[in-house]
Amino acid sequence: MQREAYRIEKTGSIHNLQRKKELLPPTEGDEVTIEVKAIGLNFADVFSVYGLYSATPKGSFIPGLEFSGKIIKIGPNVKDFEVGDQVFGVTRFGAYTTHLNISEKTIFALPKDWSMQDGAAFAVQALTAYYALVPLAQVKEGDHVLVHSAAGGVGIMAGHIIQKKKAIAIGLVGDSRKFSILKEVGYEKFLVRSPNFKDEMKKILDGAPLKIVLECLGGRYFQDSYDLLAPMGRLVTYGSANFTPSKSFINWFSIVYSYLTRPKIDPLSMISDNKSVMGFNLIWLWNEIDDLRKHFSDLMMLSLPKQTIGHEFTFDSLHDALRSMQSGHTIGKIVINVP
Incomplete structure (x- = not known):
C-alpha cells in the first residue's frame, strides 16, 4: 500500500525533512499495520533531524518516536490485537507517517476515555x-x-x-x-x-x-x-x-x-x-522489549492523569511544529494530527 511520510536523506536542517509518497511493504510475523491518526513530538526528534542524536539512524530515515492510530492489517503471528483496534505505541524512529508496520509488542490498547491525541502524547514522556x-x-x-x-x-x-x-x-x-x-x-x-x-x-x-x-x-x-x-x-x-x-x-x-x-x-x-x-x-528500552513492557505496566498502575496537550498542528504543518518545539516557549506536549 502507499503511504506519505516525512523522510530525511541528510541530517543538518529542518529544510531537509521532505514529505514523500512511498510504498509500505506487507506485514510480516507479529507486525500490524497502523493507520496513524496522531503523532507525538519529542526533543529527540529535533536532535535527530539535525544529526545531533547519537541514536539517529545512518542514511535515510523517518523521524518520530510515538503515535496512535487504528490497526488495519495484522501479520500471521499476531496474537493480542485485531483489525479495527485503536492503539498507541512507540517506535525506534518512523512515526512521521500516515501508515506504519510495527511489532505488536510495542503497541498498547488505547484506553476508552482517551482520544487519539491523548495516546500519541503519553508514552515517551511519561516513561521518561x-x-x-x-x-x-x-x-x-x-x-x-x-x-x-x-x-x-x-x-x-x-x-x-x-x-x-x-x-x-x-x-x-x-x-x-x-x-x-x-x-x-x-x-x-x-x-x-x-x-x-x-x-x-x-x-x-x-x-x-x-x-x-x-x-x-x-x-x-x-x-x-x-x-x-x-x-x-x-x-x-x-x-x-x-x-x-x-x-x-x-x-x-x-x-x-x-x-x-x-x-x-x-x-x-x-x-x-x-x-x-x-x-x-x-530509546535503549526499545531494544529491550520485556523491560519496556514491564516499566510501562508499572507506569500505568499509577493511574496518572492524561498528558497535557499544549499545542496541536496538522500533518501539513509538521515543520512549524518542530520550530515551535525549538523555541522553548511551548507547554506540555506537541501533537500532530494526521488526516
Missing part, C-alpha cells in the same frame, strides 16, 4: 519521567525533588508522579507565566531560571535536603543543581536542551562552545560528597 524518578532516583514520600523544564511534557508527567509518591515537587521554568500549569499538575514550589538560581533554591529549600534532581538542560544549571544536592542525593540527566539549535540550520560555533564548556563532575568528589549522577537514553 517514570524511569528517571522510580527505577533510578527511587523517589519516596517527603523527598524534595527539583525538576528542570517543569512545564514541558516530561516535567508535567514528573509532577504527577511526584504527587502520587507524596514527595515535594519544585519546578524550574524559563518564564513565570508557566507557573499556573505547574500548580495544576502538582508542583508545590517553583522558580524561573536566572543568575540567582542557587540562592533562590536555597530559600525555597529553607534547610531541607534536596534529594533528587531531574536535569535536562545541561550547562550551568546542571552544575548548580549538583552543588545543591544533599548527601545521598541523586541527579538524573536525560537531555541537554542547551544544545538545541535555535535556527533551521546548525550553528556549529555555538554547539562546539557548549560542548567544550559542558559540566564535568569529579568522581572522587562524588565519593566524598555522597552524591550520584545517573544518565539514560529512553
Whole structure:
C-alpha cells in the first residue's frame, strides 16, 4: 500500500525533512499495520533531524518516536490485537507517517476515555519521567525533588508522579507565566531560571535536603543543581536542551562552545560528597522489549492523569511544529494530527 511520510536523506536542517509518497511493504510475523491518526513530538526528534542524536539512524530515515492510530492489517503471528483496534505505541524512529508496520509488542490498547491525541502524547514522556524518578532516583514520600523544564511534557508527567509518591515537587521554568500549569499538575514550589538560581533554591529549600534532581538542560544549571544536592542525593540527566539549535540550520560555533564548556563532575568528589549522577537514553528500552513492557505496566498502575496537550498542528504543518518545539516557549506536549 502507499503511504506519505516525512523522510530525511541528510541530517543538518529542518529544510531537509521532505514529505514523500512511498510504498509500505506487507506485514510480516507479529507486525500490524497502523493507520496513524496522531503523532507525538519529542526533543529527540529535533536532535535527530539535525544529526545531533547519537541514536539517529545512518542514511535515510523517518523521524518520530510515538503515535496512535487504528490497526488495519495484522501479520500471521499476531496474537493480542485485531483489525479495527485503536492503539498507541512507540517506535525506534518512523512515526512521521500516515501508515506504519510495527511489532505488536510495542503497541498498547488505547484506553476508552482517551482520544487519539491523548495516546500519541503519553508514552515517551511519561516513561521518561517514570524511569528517571522510580527505577533510578527511587523517589519516596517527603523527598524534595527539583525538576528542570517543569512545564514541558516530561516535567508535567514528573509532577504527577511526584504527587502520587507524596514527595515535594519544585519546578524550574524559563518564564513565570508557566507557573499556573505547574500548580495544576502538582508542583508545590517553583522558580524561573536566572543568575540567582542557587540562592533562590536555597530559600525555597529553607534547610531541607534536596534529594533528587531531574536535569535536562545541561550547562550551568546542571552544575548548580549538583552543588545543591544533599548527601545521598541523586541527579538524573536525560537531555541537554542547551544544545538545541535555535535556527533551521546548525550553528556549529555555538554547539562546539557548549560542548567544550559542558559540566564535568569529579568522581572522587562524588565519593566524598555522597552524591550520584545517573544518565539514560529512553530509546535503549526499545531494544529491550520485556523491560519496556514491564516499566510501562508499572507506569500505568499509577493511574496518572492524561498528558497535557499544549499545542496541536496538522500533518501539513509538521515543520512549524518542530520550530515551535525549538523555541522553548511551548507547554506540555506537541501533537500532530494526521488526516
